Amino acid sequence: MTRKKSAPVLHRDDPDKEPLVGNVKVTRQDWVNVAMDVLISDGVEMVKVLVLADRLGVSRSSFYWYFKSRQDLLDALLENWQKTNTEALVTQAEMPAGTITGAVCNVFRCVMNPALFNNKLDFAVRDWARRSGPVRRVLDQSDARRLSALSGMFERFGYEPLEALTRARILYFMQIGYNDAELHEPMDERLRLLPNYLLGFTGKAPQQDEIDDFIAYVEEISGETNSA
Amino acid sequence: MTRKKSAPVLHRDDPDKEPLVGNVKVTRQDWVNVAMDVLISDGVEMVKVLVLADRLGVSRSSFYWYFKSRQDLLDALLENWQKTNTEALVTQAEMPAGTITGAVCNVFRCVMNPALFNNKLDFAVRDWARRSGPVRRVLDQSDARRLSALSGMFERFGYEPLEALTRARILYFMQIGYNDAELHEPMDERLRLLPNYLLGFTGKAPQQDEIDDFIAYVEEISGETNSA
DNA sequence: TTTTAAATGGACAGTAGTGTCCAGTGATAT
DNA sequence: ATATCACTGGACACTACTGTCCATTTAAAA
Incomplete structure (x- = not known):
């Protein structure tokens, strides 16, 4: 009765001071991180306490010291996703750009860069939403927000509201479908098709320098990923 | 030992002669049908033998008289899906058409018509594939087959192979994303956006009569659905 | 060094699923 | 009418989860 299970006071206030070597100490965040990994690689139904505990060697x-229940953990996962991914995409859609093609490339930059947008996580959550009403509702809100940002982006470049909305949808849902089916496909293929995609999404032929810029960006983030 | 569990001889050879009123008799197909319903509405992990048995009142x-194991049933479900939906889409993509817009509308016709293509089932299987390697492999094969049919469709209307493939992908993956996020949205919305979508998919402005034809078709199949 | 609260692990109870075994039932053929 | 065989349901064994309880350990504070 006297025990307060919520908000544990962690002894390791500064993670840099006492890095997680071996299995010195497990924190709430460690549980969340591992849960995130499992959610991404195996889906919600594999986010089981025993599975996570085994991975943590604990x-x-x-x-149950860190979380009231399994549901408590799932709530934490969802909240985390909602804030990070949706905000990232909206920010990128609102970024200034010289042409609509450049603006679409900005969106691509976001979706392709693991540092800006966790694609796999996004997909795992989408997956999860199919089995859970509450999650579905949160996801629908996020989708609406993202779509609205993309639609606004097209409008800023002079598209009529209806056309802007259509193009936003084609762009956004195409991303979803593409990531669903071809997440593991080589980047080469996507780059090869880039000019055609841009034409399809915007209705305008892209300039060569816009293509070049984008390819340079992709190479840059690929380098970062490898060096990490 | 003498029992042959496979290929049960069903007493009801002609389903019309002895329709399934009440719970006269349960057949293998009844199990499959109920399993299909559950797969679509609740996902694979809810396809449990107790759940199905309860629904059948059995x-x-x-x-276990009809199926070797739960896996046996799942195999039957997958095989059934693979044959019906993929064949339907490929057939529709190969259909003759006067213009590329008309051809794309043919594909739409298929995807929108529950009698030709079970959209929800398709999505349920896609969902399932995320949790099962073997299912993923079957799905990838189907996706490749469908994409190839769509790509061929664009090529027949003079698009270069690379552009044809891109447009096929935009069309196909857009469908997937769209159905994922907005399966429950009103048809009105989709029809309102139709001309814009067609422009985005083909790069050519649709003719008014092509739009009219499509809307007429949608009204037709809506009527059929209601009268059933 | 001792104290103490945070953090842990083992044991247990409860629930939900799969698959097996087998005695029983009822429709059909003889 | 009855013997047979297709078909059913209840009982059981097994496994895998969630969540609770509690005695013990450990690290920080005194």
């Missing part, structure tokens, strides 16, 4: 019951 | 163990 007993199952420890979990 | 005991759980009866299941």
